[in-house]
Amino acid sequence: MEKQSAVVIGAGVAGLATATLLSREGYQVTIIDRLDKPGGRAGEFTTSDAPGFRWDAGPSWYLMPEAFDHFYALCGTSTQEQLDLIDLQPAYRVISEPADPHTPEVLDISPETVIDTFEKIEPGAGKRLAQYLDNATLVYEVAIHKFLYNNFTRPLNLMTREMVVHARLLAILLTRSLDAYAKTVARDIRLQQVLSYPAVFLSTQPKQAPALYSLMSHTDLIQGPKYPRGGFTAVVESLINLARDNGVHFELGTEATEVVTFGKAQRGRHKLSSKPRVNPRVRGVRVRDGETTRLIPADIVVSAADLKHTETKLLPPHLRTYPDKYWVNRDPGLGTVLIYAGVKGKLPELAHHSLLLSKDWGTDFDAVFGKEASPLDSKWSRSMYVSKTSATDDNVAPEGYENLFVLIPTAAEPDLGHGNAFLEAAEDINASDSMEVREEDPRVQDIAKQAIDVIARWAGIEDLASRIVISKTVGPQDFAQRFNAWDGGAIGPAHTLAQSAFFRGKNISSKVDNLYYAGATTVPGVGVPLCLISAENIIKRLREDHTTGPLPTASRISEA
Template identity: 50%
Template sequence: MVSDRQQGETNRVPRAAVVGGGVAGLATSILLAREGYAVTVWEKNSAVGGRAGTLRADGFRWDRGPSWYLMPDAFEHFYRLLGTSAERELDLVPLNDPAYRVYSGDHEPVDVVSGEDAAAELFESIEPGADARLRKYLSEAAETYRLAVAKFLYTTFSTPRFALDPEILRRIPRLATLLLGSMHGAVARRFRDPRLRQILTYPAVFLSNQPRKTPAMYGLMSHTDLAQGVLYPQGGFGTFVDSLVRLAEDAGVEIRTGTEVLGIDTVPTDRPRVSAGWRGSSAGRRFSASARASGVRVRGADGQERDEAADVVVSAADLHHTETSLLPPGLRSRPESTWKRRNPGIGCVLAYLGVEGELPQLAHHTLVFSKDWDPDFRAIFGAGPGSTGPGRGSHSESVYVCRPSATDPSVAPAGKENLFVLIPVPARSDGPTSGDPSVEGIVDQVIDLIGRRTGIPDLAERIVSRHTAGPGDFETEYHAWRGNALGLAHTLGQSAFLRGSNASRTVEGLYYAGSTTVPGVGLPMCLISAENVIKRLRGDASPGPMPEQDTTEKTRAD
């Protein structure tokens, strides 16, 4: 839906420019098109998908980043907004044999199977008495998850009235405990065995943080993997990106790759900005904006620069890049100096490996942990206040390995295995890139570590295809602030309404989507951020997901 101003004197179709063709940018473009905008997505790289892109070489096909399909309800809800479903768009298979495997120190590997009963049985087998404690923990995690979806994720926080919600007021003591306590503390009080603690707190890394600094509220992540279960889209996560492209094109979105946005164009305005929908809704906070977005300045593959007009601009690019590079100093909601107090989260060195022969020692998802992983987190985040920080070659020795060829034969040639290895490293603006000795040295060390810890002593010798990426590549390809891999860390000060706003405070008609804004990191959050842009445009300050379309008849017809 578009505003009265945008329908304007000529009754023309209003235009929207979306900066960035990652998952958030594509998802936002689809929803904008369905609201009546003529939408163009501007992507500087040669292909869309962003961090969820695909790498092909030597007969292998790697997902370049996201590899866990969690929060299936968020994916399903997004598809249903568009009148379709995950079942129609993707070939999803459950991973439960196991959901994932954990190697911790010198212990035997632990196979984690989803489902409360199976998980409780596993925990009890490792630590007598843990059965009941896990069931209680998962029950609390499920309730926290429900509350987060209903009140904190699908909202713009554009009015302080959200804090007066009766359900939130009733739960203030509980919410205070969840927000002020840490994930590590909440788990350590219940479980003694370090393996169980690691299983329940490692999701902090997927939130770009460390367990001791992640609010206990994010224990809800255990609901997503242990209760909801882990899925995988056959063909890889590239098929998810393909579905977004298909839906965008069907909606009339124009996708322009190889064209970089150099700046966001504005025109002066002294009108008070109101977060209002096209029917004149006045929901939202009123404040003075010194400018209004009028389009974007782009540079095409031919090197020529030009201005492209738009009534609305949505930046799904890195927020730091948007604020400090695409806007002039006087129009930045958050000046450069304030970023010094922000936590960029983790950086990553990634390895994409093609391996000769089978690797049954590795599950589809395998977590290789140090017995004591506190030194691993210090290698990423430093020792604390006053620390000079970790060095250029620092890295975690607790790593994640994905072997999609365990489930999907299409990702590797016959007789070979596909491995994706994620190695947490410090986020830093001078981070090394693929081919840099420090990146390749880290990958060499971790390949050796995986081989030793999982019983594959000849792993390095069997690699027939190898490709890498470092923090510098994230900085170059995605304009990632300090080369971070996932987005801002989910600390207390960077969660919920404290994370920021999905609308510029100084430029009317400029909105934000993606992992560096609210609600946060991960593919489901990117989809939710797209929906929140539409809620902001409509002046919809209500919490909770937007109403879905009924897909029953369409599914039956198919």
């Protein structure tokens, strides 16, 4: 019997994972991407201007290890076989905006000592944190078994004894913000920020994230982040190799221009007819490769590209499950300016992961998420994230140098412009009239310069700017053009209450049969672990598996 064929649009983490699992299910899989190498926003950034330097291109926190373990098990392997994970000490460093510019305020956070750290700073906060973390662990386990691997095809499956027992706690956490919940643990702003900053990694702000996302504290304050030796490049390479080992065919430098369908939508002939709707079905994906367009036929199509782009650019209006009006009142989440910097000399002031947090960070969030009119170059946050993988890995910078990755939250505003990181790689994209390549935008350049100044002053590295030997930037317009990201968002739609779980949308088209969605812009949400889970949820759709938890891994997925 001839295999059914599948086309996966987008070779980022979700696309690679989906392609591998589909191949193991028996499909003949082709994965396409408009860029010339797989990985999407994840993986590695290098530049010919700075040989010997390597940076994680985007994702850099290895959290939720169970998601990786489970995915690799589904693929007939293990995390131990695929990655070399290193514990980080400290897990991360919090650098607060100092009252005295000559006296940095530094707080090192590690799972082993975090309760004592809270108690030392604020008597009583350690005990309250212990209870907070107990609840975080409970909610994390509920999320794994009830929500994240759930396509919500049978809502009654949630009505279990476990859910009833924890209903009161879950209700409280759904109706309270993460910001308010953190304030029940500590009065000290630094301690509140340790508990509520993970909202930023969910592409939102603590006042808008439901307290249910306190589950993130289980991942960073109980499990603690790991570092895969080689960075997230090692993760991406393992996914590429698994896809190829399982027979996935790659077509890179190939841009999807249309999801092609056949048939017309039909209903019963009488308006009271009980006959089900008959949708058009996918026929394949029309692609552009250089100057040539062609059709790649497929029995099913999974788009791991940006959901808004898929719906509004690859489908005609009458076949859109999520038309233009759907997006009007929704939150695209964070934009970012990224800096890839090489620095001469050592930087002991910075840890592998460092969070720089302002005392009045409400002002930062207003700048990023505020709706009022203000100059574009003011729509950025002084609270930012800095990664220095050279603290752990000797192979990411030349001897005597450090590599810095700086993530500066900004408004999701493509008009903030381009950075200069991809100017030399512009030819890697199938250029079109909408993909005009420009020099680094002065707004991005200015934000990056001010961010380096913040790091220098707050961390006590007065000569930081003069020691930078290479600096490359990425702006919101880069995300919009390279990844078709909605409004140039860097992470994905914000995890507000109205955009979480079953409110986030479905991973299947309501108007086109055999069209599915994976990745950060659909369920279950943003981040590498959730992208892996989104791939598995496609398999559950195809199997008509209505369970709420992960698939069993006792046997290979292809034998299930």
